Amino acid sequence: MIKAVTGTRDTLPSDIPKWNYLQSIVESVFSRFNYKEIRTPIFEDTSLFARGIGEATDIVGKEMYTFLDRSGESITLRPEMTAGAVRAFIEHSLDKKQNLNKLYYMGPMFRQERPQAGRFRQFHQFGAEALGSNDPLLDAEMIIMAYDIFAQLGLKNLLVKINSLGVPASRENYKNILKKHLEPFFEKLSSESKKRVDTNILRLFDSKEENDRNIMENAPLLLEYLDEDSLQHFEKVKQALLASRIPFEVDARLVRGLDYYTHTTFEIVSGSVGSQSALCGGGRYNLLVKELGGPDIPGIGFAAGMERILLACENEKSFTLDEEKLDLYLVTIEKGLENFSYNTALNFRRNGLTVDLDYLNRSVKAQMREANRTNSRFVLLIGGDEFARGEIVLKNMSTGAQKNFGKDEYDKILSEIKE
Ligand code: AMP
Numbered sequence: 330m331i332k333a334v335t336g337t338r339d340t341l342p343s344d345i346p347k348w349n350y351l352q353s354i355v356e357s358v359f360s361r362f363n364y365k366e367i368r369t370p371i372f373e374d375t376s377l378f379a380r381g382i383g384e385a386t387d388i389v390g391k392e393m394y395t396f397l398d399r400s401g402e403s404i405t406l407r408p409e410m411t412a413g414a415v416r417a418f419i420e421h422s423l424d425k426k427q428n429l430n431k432l433y434y435m436g437p438m439f440r441q442e443r444p445q446a447g448r449f450r451q452f453h454q455f456g457a458e459a460l461g462s463n464d465p466l467l468d469a470e471m472i473i474m475a476y477d478i479f480a481q482l483g484l485k486n487l488l489v490k491i492n493s494l495g496v497p498a499s500r501e502n503y504k505n506i507l508k509k510h511l512e513p514f515f516e517k518l519s520s521e522s523k524k525r526v527d528t529n530i531l532r533l534f535d536s537k538e539e540n541d542r543n544i545m546e547n548a549p550l551l552l553e554y555l556d557e558d559s560l561q562h563f564e565k566v567k568q569a570l571l572a573s574r575i576p577f578e579v580d581a582r583l584v585r586g587l588d589y590y591t592h593t594t595f596e597i598v599s600g601s602v603g604s605q606s607a608l609c610g611g612g613r614y615n616l617l618v619k620e621l622g623g624p625d626i627p628g629i630g631f632a633a634g635m636e637r638i639l640l641a642c643e644n645e646k647s648f649t650l651d652e653e654k655l656d657l658y659l660v661t662i663e664k665g666l667e668n669f670s671y672n673t674a675l676n677f678r679r680n681g682l683t684v685d686l687d688y689l690n691r692s693v694k695a696q697m698r699e700a701n702r703t704n705s706r707f708v709l710l711i712g713g714d715e716f717a718r719g720e721i722v723l724k725n726m727s728t729g730a731q732k733n734f735g736k737d738e739y740d741k742i743l744s745e746i747k748e
Contacts (some may be wrong), residue, residue: 336442337450338636350650352455354435358481362470364431367414367432367433369407369413369416373413375403377413377621378407381412382587386587388408392440392442393440394408407438410436414434418430419621426569427461430459431457436454439451440452445601447605447636454633455632456609456633463562463627465565465593468566468593468613469566470569471629472489472571475597475608482612484601486641487598489595491566491570491578491579491580491594492551492583492593492595493562493566494531495556495592496591497616499556500551503549507531507548519540519541522541532584533545535584551584580596589615591613591614591616594610595611599625599637601641609633612631613629615628646747651702655685656706657705658696658748659687659708660686660696660708660710661687662711666712669736670687677739707746710722722734723746
């Protein structure tokens with residue numbers, strides 16, 4: 330038997346309501362902040378991600394689904410959305426249409442990671458990108474939107490962590506200081522971290538190796554070396570968060586190891602999902618649009634993992650959804666009336682009701698069981714003496730009350746059900 334590929338999952342009908350619920354909250358929060366949806370292709374030219382995410386990252390270095398298509402082009406399934414959104418922004422000159430573009434997206438992403446709880450190879454993200462302004466209030470807006478979405482889902486066990494990476498000049502200076510500091514410990518670093526000292530030194534703060542962590546414990550922090558402008562930017566973000574009553578803490582070790590990141594970075598973690606605890610991450614990327622061949626336009630964004638969010642919701646029992654219900658189930662109690670039932674059902678469906686009936690030639694008892702299983706609010710009984718008199722019987726399943734109608738009195742039945 331062929332099974333789903335490792336690290337991918339099916340979303341079965343019984344899981345769809347909670348996905349739809351999450352999606353509806355995401356859409357409503359983003360639209361209240363006037364973000365507009367953008368959809369881009371699921372695959373892109375490989376070079377977009379190599380340039381837009383960075384060769385030295387895990388994503389580009391080890392995790393991308395890259396293949397040559399039949400014409401020999403190198404194609405990659407998108408591992409995240411920022412690069413694609415920025416490509417589309419540049420390609421369609423969205424900056425010429427309005428000065429600030431506030432975009433959001435939702436959809437599947439692909440990374441060949443080692444599958445484990447909370448890590449999949451096809452997973453889903455929603456996120457936002459705001460392109461065209463360096464206002465720190467937008468940095469705060471991103472964090473507020475993500476937090477509001479989580480709060481609306483009823484999530485409680487959340488921690489917002491923020492940091493600033495400043496601008497490249499002060500960062501370069503700091504990287505040299507950090508490198509100098511690490512020199513005496515170099516030989517003790519893990520082999521991965523040794524490599525990163527030259528390629529992506531900030532990522533040493535992310536190392537899971539005990540030894541690396543001990544060494545980084547006493548390392549100087551970038552926050553202590555930020556220039557005045559960056560400090561002011563960061564201060565304004567913090568003020569806006571305080572005013573919005575979002576609890577947060579500064580985590581000077583929170584790095585997003587990408588060179589085009591500037592100023593604010595943030596993560597929201599949940600205490601309810603185990604070790605893969607980041608529900609979302611984001612930051613300002615004032616250098617990315619230019620890096621991808623566009624104008625010198627600042628941007629900021631975040632991405633949130635939908636599987637993890639739903640897992641947190643489940644573990645916290647943060648919301649419950651009403652059971653799905655049918656408005657009406659038609660029970661055909663007499664052979665030969667199947668066509669009448671079928672056409673009656675069709676008529677009610679075309680008038681907006683959720684309706685089903687038997688297709689398995691089942692007994693009346695089994696049809697009634699099916700009406701119960703589908704939580705039908707009403708049952709329409711078709712056949713017997715009533716039908717011989719030209720009537721059909723509507724039964725209210727919660728009260729048990731029955732009412733007879735003429736067999737073509739659709740409007741009367743409709744208004745009874747819609748009441
Ligand atoms: P990133 O784009 O790596 O910053 O990830 C943003 C968010 O996407 C994370 O905080 C996770 O919630 C989610 N995420 C990233 N990678 C995966 C994965 N392999 N499986 C499930 N969720 C993921």
